[in-house]
Amino acid sequence: MEKNIAVIWGDCSSPEIVKQTIRVLDKIAEKYGHTFHYTDAAMGGEAIDKYGDPLPQHELDKCLAADSVLLGAVGGPKWEGLPGEQRPEKGLLRLRAGMGLYSNNRPAKIWPQLAPASPLKPEIVAQGIDFIIVRELIGGVYFGDHETHTLENGEKQAIDSMPYSEHEIERIGRIGFETARKRRKKLCCVDKANVLDTSRLWRAVMHRLQAEYPDVEYSEMFVDNCAMQIVKNPAQFDVIVTENMFGDILSDEASMITGSIGMIPSSSLGDGTRGLYEPIHGSAPDIAGKDIVNPTACILSAAMMLRYSFGLTEEADAIENAVNKVLDKGIRTADNMSDGCTCVGCTGMGDAILAEI
């Protein structure tokens, strides 16, 4: 198989993890007889520095021309003072919208070897943490109108608006049901239907879809309650589907309870097979250049790319199994260190995973 991958190296410590990920992809290509072509695309801080724009059209075009996009993480203190439109995050938001990636898939799964690192009590962890948050990614308050104006009395007022239309809800709702169908067949729609019109429209659409998926157990939960339940009883969840802002908050909370943010990949997909794959962690500016950042989440994101964009199941399994074996051997980066384990750097973790493939 021959595939074109656009690579966004990202900022701060991100190029270090992307480098290890490319090594892993190359090894997979070699072992299974594929060819991966890489095209560098600049987005975020790098693009601001080069072009004065966090995502120039020519860089977005490179992503659109590729079969899929691999991303590290963008942003850092250097660009924090910039006005909204010129910040690294804006590049990410425009990339998501430009590629039509409405479905963000964030697994919250505990690696048994790392279970002691969870901030939750062992009794709760023992019940199992293995759910997915399906987050709507290009609608809602992220992409509604934002305005700041001066009122008659002279004071400023800002208004952010949160729009959702039926087709936007339906397509992500369907992903929720389909994802549940491939798993333990439980879908929970999280919203604030006691306050928001968008949530009520969301529920109406979900109820229509529900009729098409009688094999999936469907439930609804308010977002405030969900923020509690994720901590109290995460084992109850299989798939959560929710709007953009709630998904942002809940998926970060969910990733934290696994105890190892440096291990969590994510995929963002639209209607075709072209996706954006990135770790859920940030660009870790404080440890940039030290070869200590954990490349595993980025490497597992590449595995998701093989699985979901290229249909290469065996190859994806090979990467995930390699990670599992490395953990079994007690090899850890600093963020996951515990007594009796061997601490390696970013390159060392890359080496260890490569050795197992």
Added chain:
Amino acid sequence: MEKNIAVIWGDCSSPEIVKQTIRVLDKIAEKYGHTFHYTDAAMGGEAIDKYGDPLPQHELDKCLAADSVLLGAVGGPKWEGLPGEQRPEKGLLRLRAGMGLYSNNRPAKIWPQLAPASPLKPEIVAQGIDFIIVRELIGGVYFGDHETHTLENGEKQAIDSMPYSEHEIERIGRIGFETARKRRKKLCCVDKANVLDTSRLWRAVMHRLQAEYPDVEYSEMFVDNCAMQIVKNPAQFDVIVTENMFGDILSDEASMITGSIGMIPSSSLGDGTRGLYEPIHGSAPDIAGKDIVNPTACILSAAMMLRYSFGLTEEADAIENAVNKVLDKGIRTADNMSDGCTCVGCTGMGDAILAEI
């Protein structure tokens, strides 16, 4: 001292906890020589049943005429099918707005006796959990325009809008700084300034206020990160100030990590001393009428009323100390039971607290 208290008995198991709270208030009145007059006001399900409206003007007027308002909790399955405007929650939102209660104060504090009930690991709990979320309560997306219309292509679209003006931010920001000043002098403003105009206006106003409070250590955090930090390292927080919707989500998460939602009171205040005091838990329909619901959060809410609305510090201390002694004696309601403790019902817990005052 003579005070008029409007009492909203609430729905489902709520009247049971309010009843115990009135007993405690009467005992305080007797012991310290005060007179509390109670006026029943209907809001929520009760008001819907009586008047077909979750908060008729005449009931709001009773609250406005009182020196303060005590509330149990409203809502229940009986009223869930009703349209938005007629639901119990709408009564609560209209009560908050009608009384001008812009500042909701939700403490997240672990009672040492109940620390084992926290879902967090003992190592994390041992570092201390004692912070307050100051939530803006009558602005933002809760009170912006909500509309659902049909687009040209025939599909429905809903839009919720989230407005904030400078004076709304300034008055709650000031409460945040003042609250921090009376505590460990750390204030964290939580927002999503990388996406929302309202958050950016929020930060601008907070920066102006910061100059007036040089003794308070001020910081800013994105809401998604905060949802992680509350689980990972709650000891870092002293006071969090945030907008309505974020406050709803984060304060529920924060209450859960204390392990005992049945113990957490809240106050909502505006410009004067008249406030609304209520437990943060719901109306617990599943255990209504069984005399097993925990009345402590409601009783502690009454203590907050004495302290913040009536300035009765000694009396408030008396209630809080009584609760502490009851816990020390190992007396628990079912929600907090653990080995070696004595399980009592709602009335039993009221008796136990009364006995210690």
